[in-house]
Amino acid sequence: MIRSTALAALFVLPMAAPVFAQDKETLCNTSGEIVDAAVAERLGGADEQSATRNVADALPDEKANFKPAVEHLVQWVYTLEKEQLTEEAAKSYVLACLSQ
Numbered sequence: 001m002i003r004s005t006a007l008a009a010l011f012v013l014p015m016a017a018p019v020f021a022q023d024k025e026t027l028c029n030t031s032g033e034i035v036d037a038a039v040a041e042r043l044g045g046a047d048e049q050s051a052t053r054n055v056a057d058a059l060p061d062e063k064a065n066f067k068p069a070v071e072h073l074v075q076w077v078y079t080l081e082k083e084q085l086t087e088e089a090a091k092s093y094v095l096a097c098l099s100q
Contacts, residue, residue, distance in 0.1 A: 028097035030066055031073060034059075036090035038077035043085055048078045 034055055041051035056070040080089060 024098065028094050030063055031069065031097060032090040032094035034066060034070055034073045035077060035093045036087065038074040039080075039085050039087075039089050041074070042077055048074060051078075 037055045037058065038051055041054055042048075046054060052071050052074045055074060056067050059066060059070070077085075077089065
């Protein structure tokens with residue numbers, strides 16, 4: 001279930017066009033880190049808007065070009081069922097991303 005949902009979420013990556021200048025592994029792994037952070041925010045009780053802000057603000061300078069994708073990845077996380085909010089969400093996202 002997470003895998004099919006992760007595939008659906010991959011459409012958001014074109015929103016961050018500069019990100020595509022990087023290699024696919026970096027793109028997918030960093031996006032997975034964003035998904036993981038969004039899951040943690042949601043499990044911690046943050047609303048979607050706060051989670052988006054917190055995840056974007058926590059990105060280090062060298063990953064600032066991923067900020068345009070944060071909102072979309074957080075939105076995707078907030079569509080997941082509660083039982084999907086595990087470390088598997090980010091892992092599934094990365095695997096789906098790498099398979100594209």
